[in-house]
Amino acid sequence: MAIIYIENKPYQAPEGKNLLNACLSLGFNIPYFCWHPALGSVGACRQCAVKKYRDESDTRGQIVMSCMEQVAGGLRISIDDPEVREFRASIIEWLMANHPHDCPVCDEGGECHLQDMTVMAGHAYRRYRFKKRTYANQELGPFINHEMNRCIQCYRCVRFYRDYAGGRDLEVFSAHDHVYFGRHDHGTLESEFSGNLAEVCPTGVFTDKTLKKHYTRKWDLQSAASVCVHCGLGCNTLVAERYGSVRRILSRYNGAVNGYFLCDRGRFGYEFLSSAKRIRRAAKRNSASGAMEPADKKIILRSIKEIIAGGRVIGIGSPRASVESNFALRRLVGPDNFYSGMSAAEEELTALSIRIMKSGCASFPSLRETEKADAVFVLGEDVTNTAPMLALALRQSVKNRAAASLKKNRIPEWDNGSLCVIKDEEPGPLFVASLLPTRLDDAATRIFRGSPTQIARLGQAVAHAVNENLPAVSGLEQAVAKLAEEIARELTEASAPLVVSGAGCLSGPVMEAAANIAAALAAVNPRAGLFLALPESNSFGLGLLSGKPLDQAFQRAEKGEVRAAIILENDLYRRSEKKRVDRFREQCRHVIVLDFIDTATAAKAEIILPTAPFAEADGTLVNNEGRGQRFYRVMDPEEDCRPGWRMLAEIMEYAGIGDAGQWTTIDDIIAGLCAEEPELQGMREIAPPAEFRIYGQRVPRQPHRYSGRTAMKAHEDIHEHKPALDFDSPLTFSMEGFRSGPPPSLIPFYWSAGWNSVHALNKFQAEIGGPLRGGDPGIRMVGSSHKNFEYFKPAPVTPTPGGREYLLVPYFRIFGSEELSVLSPSIAGRIPGNLLLMNESDAKRIGAGNGSLVRVAVADAGASLAVKIDPGIPEGVAGYPAGMPGVEFMNLPAWGAITEGG
Amino acid sequence: MAERPLTGDIRPGEGPPRLTEYERRGGYAALKKALKQMDPAGVAEEVKRSGLRGRGGAGFPTGAKWSFVPMGTDAPEPKYLVANGDEMEPGTFKDRYLLEGNPHQLIEGMIIAAFAIQASVAFIFIREEYREACAALTRALAEAFAAGYLGGNILGSGFNLDMKLHVSAGRYMCGEETGLINALEGRRAVPRWKPPYPQTAGLWGKPTVVNNIETLCCVPHIVLKGAEYFKGLSRTGEGGTKLYGVSGKVKNPGCWELPMGTSIREILEEHAGGMMGGFKLKGLLPGGASTDFLLEEHLDVNMDFESVAKAGSRMGTGTIIVLDDRTCPVGFIHNLQKFFSRESCGWCTPCREGLAWVEKTLAAIEEGRGTREDIGILEFHVRLLAPGRTFCALAPGAMEPLGSGLKFFRDDFDRHISAPSCPWR
C-alpha cells in the first residue's frame, strides 16, 4: 500500500495499480469510457483526466489520464481542480458533437454510462452547430442490435470482442471522425460472447435484441439474483422481469466465477421461459380417451396420494433441478428409491469428479482463477461448447506470459496497449487434446486429436513425464511421446499450471489421466490446478445427494419392482436409449412428471405437475467446482406452477409423509437437508435466511424509480394489487425496503446514486475488479484439504474392432446441445443443424458427400443424419451431434456402423 | 561557400550517385571506420558529443535517444532501427531531397546507427508518393547488399544487418514514431502510449530506434570527421548543418543546406530571393504546418531549435512556409486544419472530434457564415488541445498555427465575421 494525496488529503492505495481504479475503489467519482476493469487501460477517450502535481510546492500541476498513471507513494493529484473539470466536461462536449441525443428512443436510456458520465462531468450546453455525421447500421444476427450513430468511439467493443474474447469478425474501420465499429458486412456475429457487447458498450450502439422484442426501461424492471442454468459453471446472472415475463439477463458480477461476463447461451437462453412448451397447468391423462386434460390440483394430489399408497414408488431426480428439489424427492420416496436421473456416463463422471476433488490431489481453482494460469493442458473437453465461459478464461491465460515479460520491463499489467502488441509474440502455452476440432484451437500452442483412449494415453504419458515414478505408457508413437514431453516441460516450468478436463468426451480414463497429471504437478508445485467441467447446472449438487444410477431403476422396473415413478424435471429420453426408456415407461403402471417444460417424457406421463423454472423459484445449484449458489425468484410463479421442492412438499403434506408438513420455506428444507447430509452443512451459509433484515427492512427487487405499479393490473382490477409475499428470502416484490449494501448474494440489481448503468457495480466491489464487498457469493461444498489421492492406473487399451466400424464420438454445440436454451427463439436461430461430422475420405468410402443422408447404428440405437465433411476430423472417427433437438440418445463414444442412405 | 556535407554530392537532374561513384567520393569510409576502428559505444559517444539533434521535428538529442536502447548480451533480440521518411507534414520537402539525391548516404548512416545500437534489422519507411526516392533506394539497397555493406558479417566485422524498404499506404500518423511502428506491423497507424518508449519496446515489443532521414544522413559525417568537425559546421550551439526550405510566394523557393542557426532573414532574402514582386510578407511558419506563426519582426531569429523556441515557435522541420499579404490568413489556417482533421487517426476524443469541429468552424468563417461565438470555439480548442491532453502530438501541433494565427491575425478573423465574407475573395 502507498500513501497518495487527493486534494491534499492522504489515502491508502495499492502500489502499481492504475490511478483511476484506485480512485474509484476509494469511492471517488471520475468519469471514464475506454477503461474497463477487465479490459485494462489504453488512454484513448481522455475522459478520466486528473491533475497531477510534482510535489507539495507545485501549484500548477499537469493534466494526466488517471487510467494511465501508476499509483506510487507520494503521488499528489486533484480531481476537483477547475481546469481539469473543464477538460472532462469538454470531452463530453466533443463526444456529444456527433451523438444523436436520442435517449428517449434509445434502449440504453436510463442505464447509459454515457448519460451518467455526462452528468458526472458536468457538461450541459452544447455549442456544436454543424451537421452531425450519420452511419448505416448492420444486421448482426439474433442477439445484438446495432445503432452506430450513437457511437462515442471508446473502442471498447473491438477490444472486448477481438482482444479479450478472440472474435475475428468485429472491427474498427476507416479513420478520423469517421471510424466505424461493426462487421465487415452484415451478418451474424460469430463469437459465443457477443452478448457482452450490450454491457461493454457504454451507450446504445450494441444492445440486447431479445430485450428489444419486449422492451422495458431498466427502472421499470423487477430483478433478482440468479444462477445460470445452461451449463455446469454456474455463472451468476441478474434476471429482470415486467408484467410476468422475463425481459433479459445481465451478467451478475462474481469475482470468483464469471467476473464481468456471460456467454450467449447464458444470456439469451432465458427465452425458453416463455416458450410454448412451458407447462403451466396440472394435468391428468383421461383413461378413456388417453388425452392429457387439465385438472384441479387438489384432485391430482388426491390421485398421487393413492398412487403412493400403492407402494413400490421410485423417484428420478435431475441434474437440472435444484438441490432442494432433488432432496425433497429423495425424502418423498426414501433414499433407497431415489435415482439421480443422470445418464450412465454423466453419473460415472460426476461421481469421479467429486471423488477427485475430495481427494485433494491438486488445487481446484475457481473459474476466474483459471485466467491466471500460465500453462494449460485441456484433455478431451471442447470448452467453448460445453463450458463456454471457461474458454473465455483460458483465452486470458495465454496472455500471462506476455504480461510477465512486460512486468520485467516495469510495464504494469493493466497497460493493455502494450499487452496487445506482444500477446501474439509471446503466447502462453495452451495444449488442446480433443476428439474433434475445437473453437479454442486458434489459441492453442499445439493441438492433439484422437479418440478418448488416445487422449487418456497422452495424458498418462504427460503424467509420467512429470513424475517418472508413474507408469510409462507403452507403445506410444514417437510424435505423441515428444508432445507429451513438451507438455510436461511447459507445465512443470509454469508457476501456475492448469489441467482442464471434464465430462466432455464422456470418458473416465481421460478424467483420470488429467487428475494424475495435476497430482504429479501438485506434488512439487502447490499452485498446480485441476479444473473439471461438468455438463449441467446441478450435476455436482445431484452427485452429492448419492442417488443411484438410472440404469438400476430400469433394472428394477424390468423385475417388476416399480409400480410408480415420480420424475422430477427430467427428460429421460436425453439420458438413455429410446428403446430402454420406452420399455421402462411400459413397465411402470404410473408415471408422474414434475416439470416446467413439455418433454418427450412428460408426453407419456399419466400425471403432470407444473414446476417453476429458475425465474419463478428459489433454490441452490452446485457448480462444477462444488460451489453452492442460491438463485432467487424474480416473480411469483403463475397458475399451478410451484418450485419443485414446494410441489413435492405439498404432495408429502397431502400424502402425510414424514414431517413434510413443516416444510413451508426453503430454509426449512435446507435445515432438513443439513440434518441428513452433514457434508452439506455449507448450504446454510450460502445465503441469509428469510428472516434476515437490514435495519428491520427487506431488500426490494424493484428500483426506487419503478413506475406504474398502481396501474399495472388496471385492466384486471382498478384497485392496486397487493404485492406477492416472499416467505423464502429477505427480498420483497416491491420498491420499499433497504436498498444500499445488501449482502452480495442478495443484490438484485446494481444501482448507486449517479451510476445507473452496469458500472454501478463499482460501488459494490471492495476493490474495482476484485471481490464484491462482503465477499463473492457462493460456498464451496467440498473441502479438498485432506490429501489421500491414489494415482489412477492407466486404463487398458481396448482393441479396435475390425470391419467397417467407426468410432462415434459426441460433439456438443453451445447453441444446440443444451435442452432448455434451444427453446429460446434467438438461440434456435443459431443451431447448426444435426450433422454427422466426417473426414472426407471416410465419407467417400461410404459414398457420401456433404449433405448426403446416412444411417448411423450402434448397439442399442440408430439415427439418420446428414453428413458434413470436416477436414479437422481424424480418419475412422465420426462426430455425433449429442443432445441436439431431434437427435436420439446414443451411449457414446461407441463403435458403430455408418451406411449410406437414410 | 560554406560546407555542405549532406548535399554537396547531390546534383539535381543527374540522378543519385551509384555505388561506385559514391565510394569514389569517399562513401562508406565512415562505415569502415566505425566497424573497424570503433566499437558501438564509441560511435554512440561520438554522436552524442556532436550535439546532433533529431531533424524529424522535435529536436531530441540523437545520442541520448540511442543511449536508452538496452545493450549487452542480455539485451532483447532482435533490435530494430527505422528511418522515418514519411514526410507528410505540409510544407516539408527536405527528406525527399536527400532520398532522391543520395540514397547511399542514408544507407551508410543507417548501418552505422544500427551498429551503434546493435540492431540487426533496419527499415526505411517512405511514403508512396515518393516514387523516385523509392526507385533510387531500391537500387541502392541492392547495390549495398551486393557489395557486402548489408547482410551477414558486414566487411568482415561480424556485424549483421538486414535492411528493408517499407512503402507506406499513406497517413500523416505514420510519421509519428509509434504510429509508424504500428504501420510496419501491419496495423492501423494509431499511436502507442509511452512509456514504454520504442527504444525499450517498439516493433513487436523489441527495442527500436526511429530516426529522421536527415538525422541519419548526418551520422556518417560525424563518424568520419568527428564530433568537433560537426559542431563547427554550425553557427550556434547546436551542431551541424541543416536543410532549410522555403515555399510560398517567394522569388526562388527551394531547399538548401546551410549552417545550423542561419537567420530566417538570410534564408528568406539571400536563398529564397525575397518575396515575389507585388507580395509582402505577412507571416511565416518556420518549420512546417504544425509550428507557430512568426512575423516580420522575427526575421533575425536564428533557425535552430532553441532560438526559434525562444521566439515563440518551433524550428520543426526547418522548412519555412510563407504567408503573404494577398493570401487570406483564415483560408490559410483553414487549409492547415483541414489537413490535420482529415489526418487524425480517430483514436482519441479531443483530436478526432475537436479538429473536425475546428475545421468546420473555420470553413464557416471563411465562407461568411461565421459568428462571434466561433472565435471563442477556436480559442477553446487552442487552449484545450494542449500537449498531454491528447494522446499524441498531432492535435497540439495543429493548434500551433491556429493559436498564433488567432493572436496575430485576429483582425482578419473579425473582418470575416462582421463582413460577413472573406475580404480576399
Add this chain to the structure above:
Amino acid sequence: MLEEIEMREIDEDRARCHNTRAGMIEALKIVQRRRGWISDDVLYELSAHLGVPPGELDSVATFYNLIFRKPVGRHRILICDSVTCWVMGEEDLKRRLSEKLGIAPGETTRDGRFTLVPNACLGVCDRAPAIMIDDDLHTGLTPAQLDAILGRYE
C-alpha cells in the same frame, strides 16, 4: 480472381515479413497495383489467401489513404491540396480539372479514364502547385497547362 503472379508476389513478400499481418499492407498494394482498387471480391480472395478474416484486412485497408476501396479510373490524379499548393493556386487547378473532367474531387470520369483524388502535401512545395498522375509528378502548374498534360494519359 487473384492471379498467379499476384499470389507469387504476395507470398514472396510475406516470406520476408515478421508475420502475415506485417505483410498485409503490401499484399493490398500488390493487388491494387494491377487493379487500381480493392473490390469486395478481391478483398475476400486476399483474405482467403492470407488466412486473415476479411474484417481484419478491411480494418487496415480503410485506415490508409492510398488503399482504394471504391473503383478508380485508369489514371489516378492526386492533387495536392495542402497549404503551399493552396497558396500557389491549387483551387484554380482543381476547379479547372473538375470542369474539364466533369467530376467533383473524389469521383471518376464516366469513361473510367480519370479519378480525381485530393491528397495531402506531395512534398514538392518549392515547385507548387503540384499534381501526381499515376507515378508522374507535374509541378509548377497553371490551369492552362492541364490540357496538354491530361492528353498524355489515355
